[in-house]
Each structure stands twice: as structure tokens, then as C-alpha cells.
Amino acid sequence: xxxxxxxxxxxxxxxxxxxxxxxxxxxxxxxxxxxxxxxxxxxxxxxxxxxxxxxxxxxxxxxxxxxxxxxxxxxxxxxxxxxxxxxxxxxxxxxxxxxxxxxxxxxxxxxxxxxxxxxxxxxxxxxxxxxxxxxxxxxxxxxxxxxxxxxxxxxxxxxxxxxxxxxxxxxxxxxxxxxxxxxxxxxxxxxxxxxxxxxxxxxxxxxxxxxxxxxxxxxxxxxxxxxxxxxxxxxxxxxxxxxxxxxxxxxxxxxxxxxxxxxxxxxxxxxxxxxxxxxxxxxxxxxxxxxxxxxxxxxxxxxxxxxxxxxxxx
Ligand code: 13P
Ligand code: SF4
Numbered sequence: 160x161x162x163x164x165x166x167x168x169x170x171x172x173x174x175x176x177x178x179x180x181x182x183x184x185x186x187x188x189x190x191x192x193x194x195x196x197x198x199x200x201x202x203x204x205x206x207x208x209x210x211x212x213x214x215x216x217x218x219x220x221x222x223x224x225x226x227x228x229x230x231x232x233x234x235x236x237x238x239x240x241x242x243x244x245x246x247x248x249x250x251x252x253x254x255x256x257x258x259x260x261x262x263x264x265x266x267x268x269x270x271x272x273x274x275x276x277x278x279x280x281x282x283x284x285x286x287x288x289x290x291x292x293x294x295x296x297x298x299x300x301x302x303x304x305x306x307x308x309x310x311x312x313x314x315x316x317x318x319x320x321x322x323x324x325x326x327x328x329x330x331x332x333x334x335x336x337x338x339x340x341x342x343x344x345x346x347x348x349x350x351x352x353x354x355x356x357x358x359x360x361x362x363x364x365x366x367x368x369x370x371x372x373x374x375x376x377x378x379x380x381x382x383x384x385x386x387x388x389x390x391x392x393x394x395x396x397x398x399x400x401x402x403x404x405x406x407x408x409x410x411x412x413x414x415x416x417x418x419x420x421x422x423x424x425x426x427x428x429x430x431x432x433x434x435x436x437x438x439x440x441x442x443x444x445x446x447x448x449x450x451x452x453x454x455x456x457x458x459x460x461x462x463x464x465x466x467x468x469x470x471x472x473x
Contacts, residue, residue, distance in 0.1 A: 167194065170437050174198045177444035183242075184217035185440070186232070188224035189379045190401035190432040195223045195440065202405065204380035205231075205277050206292040210469065212236055221443060222451075225250045225431050230281045233451040234461050241451040244439035248431045250278050252364075255334035256313035258282030264310070268330055271310040272303055275464070278336075279313050281453055285460035288467075293317060293363050294378035295472040297324045302471055316340075320363040320370060338429045339364035341420040342397055347372060350395050350416055357416065360385060361397035369397055386410055399429050 178185065178200075186208050187199035196202055201211050205228055212220055212232030219240045222229035227250055229243040261283050265273055275287040276296065284290055291299045300321050303309060311318040312332030316339065322329055339362060347369065351359065360382050361373040370376055375385050379402050386394055386406050393414040396403055400417040407415060420426035443449070453461075 167437075170194075170441060171198055173441055174437070174444065177441065178221075181219045181444060181447070182217050183219035183221050183444060184211075184215050185221045185223060186211055188228060188401075188432065189383070189405060190399040190429050191223050191435060192401070192433060192437075193404045194437045195435055196401070196404055198437065198440065199223060204292065204294055204378045206294045206378070206472070207380060208232070209235060209277070209292075209465070212241075213469070215239070219444075219447065221440065223435050223440065224248070225253075225429075226451075227253045227278055227280060229451045230453065231277060231284075231465060233453055234281060234284070234458050234465060237453075237458060240447060242443045242447065243449060243451060244436065244443045245434040246449040248434045250431055251337040252276070252278040252313050252334050253280055253283075256280070256283055256332055258286065261312065261332070262286055264312075264332065268308070268310055271308045271330060273310045273312070274300065274303075274329075275312050276314050276317055277465075277468075281457050281461045283312070284464060285457050287312075287464045289471075290464045290468040292378060292468075294381055295468065296321050296363075299468065299471055300325050300327055300329070314364055316366050316370075317363045319367055320376065335366075336364045338399055338427060339397075340366060341424070341426050342369055342418045343421045344368055346419045347395065347397070350418060354393055354395065354414075354416065356391075357393035357395045357414070358389070358391045359395045359397060362399075365397050373397065382406075383409065386413060386415070399432065400427055401429075401432065 185199045213235040221242045225248045233241040273287045274289045277292045309329040311329040313334035315331045318331040358374040360375045395416045403415045
């Protein structure tokens, strides 16, 4: 059937029909391909997407993002069918923090309060006291009493940035994102030299050196909000370039420049996020597969620190 749907217009129409038939809600992260952003009912950062997943009364959630995001949707709204167009859409950060090793790390620091970035598996969430996202990490860490030592996992770059923002030392897990780690400092400086009027804006998953050059640092939604409210007309964007699609829609008269990876590669695109395609969306809505399944115990344990995050950041 998929092969008979040739044009983009026909595919969009098919997605609409399937969503109505299945009472499905399409949630998409800003790093998705443009064609997926175009068909989504809601586009957001990981915190906003979690909230949408929790509150929806749709029967099916089709999560166009990566696995940990769809898993979080299932944890928050377990009675819904949660689909992801491609089950292989993982995350290097989540992969760098296996649950068993994480448990050992926690056991080595028994008196610590465990804060995990939402980019981790349900198993890691289940072993955490509090979940955060890049948009609320600084505020949440500030809420933990000063005398309580903190473990922060799995992103060391986000962790270090939070340390700098809060003046609070934490035990950091040694993980990072393959996408945000590969932006080329040399290419960034070249761009800044050619466009001295541009501001550099960055996601906190970038390394400390790149963040050091940045005029503004924030989650994907915060970056989008910043470019809409700033008087500046040109931005060098240090995050996955999917977000630039929305920036250009919201601010068509401003200029947005993306930064290539080391050696000029286009590895600034997240290879996991980009596994999702409109054809896989149609397939997924047609077959109601692949679905996210979680065992009850993990789901219930992981819900506690996620709920705590939503309460503390509301
Ligand atoms: P946001 O929370 O800003 O959406 O970031 C998620 C992510 O995976 C960044 O790489
Ligand atoms: Fe994970 Fe990095 Fe992709 Fe975000 S951009 S989903 S942190 S691999």
C-alpha cells in the first residue's frame, strides 16, 4: 500500500485519515525531519512533549522522537498505545549509561541524591530520585538543599554547565551526546569571523569550549523562544539543525546558520532522530506497531522521579 502513495500531499492526507481512524496524536521533537514536523499535532522539547503525553486523551500516541522519549510517554500514560516509527531510534547518551553500571555507581555513593537527565533508559530513571530535562535542570538542582550531595547522569556536558550555573559541585556520570560533541570549534570560529553580527546560541549538551563562545544557552524550546524575542537578526545555532526549520518558520526575516561537524561532516544531524520518516509514520499508524512495552515494576518506579520533576517544574 505504501508504494501507491507517491506524493508528499497524498502521504500527509493518509496520515490525517489514519490519525482520525485511530484517534492518534502525533508528538514530534524539533530534531525530526521537516516532513515529520509538518504532520505533527505538537512539536516541542522533551519537557513539553512529556507534558503533552501525560495529558492527552488520544487513544494512540505516535512519538516521533527517540526511544527514551516514547518510553517516558508510556510511563506517564501507560493505558495508551505508544508507538515510535522506528524502534532503532535510540540515543548515544542513553546508551552510554547501562542500568547495571549505573546501579553500581549509585552504590559507590550511597548518600547521594540521584538526578538523571531524561535522556536515559526507563531502568536508569527507575533508579533515580529526580529526572530533569535541559530546560529545567538548573532550577531543579537549585531546589535540592545545599548539604545533600548530588549524582548527575548521564550527560557530563549538561552536568558541568549546571555546576557552573548553580555553583554546586556534583558527581557526574561520564556520558555525552555524539551529535553535540562533534561540532567543530574551528568551523564555529570561522562562521563567527565571517558573520561578526551573529549571536552564537547553544544547547547545553555541547562541550564546555563551545559553550564558552555562546551568547545564549538553553533547551531546544528555549533557543526557539530566544530567537523570537531577541532584537538580533542573525544566529549561529549550536544544536541539531532540525530546530532551524521552526526558527525559519517563526522568524522568516532572520538568518540562521548551522555549524558543521569536525572534518566538515554533516554529523550535526542526530542519526537516531532521523531514522523516523513519513513512510514509517504511515506504516506505524497502519499496523499500530512498533509499540513501546515496559514491565510494570520498572514503569511504576520510573514514574516517581518523572512525576516529581513535573511537580517541581510546574
Ligand atoms: P531538549 O530537551 O532541548 O528537547 O533536548 C533533547 C535532546 O535530546 C537534545 O539532544
Ligand atoms: Fe541523543 Fe544526542 Fe540525538 Fe539528543 S541529539 S537524541 S542526546 S544522540
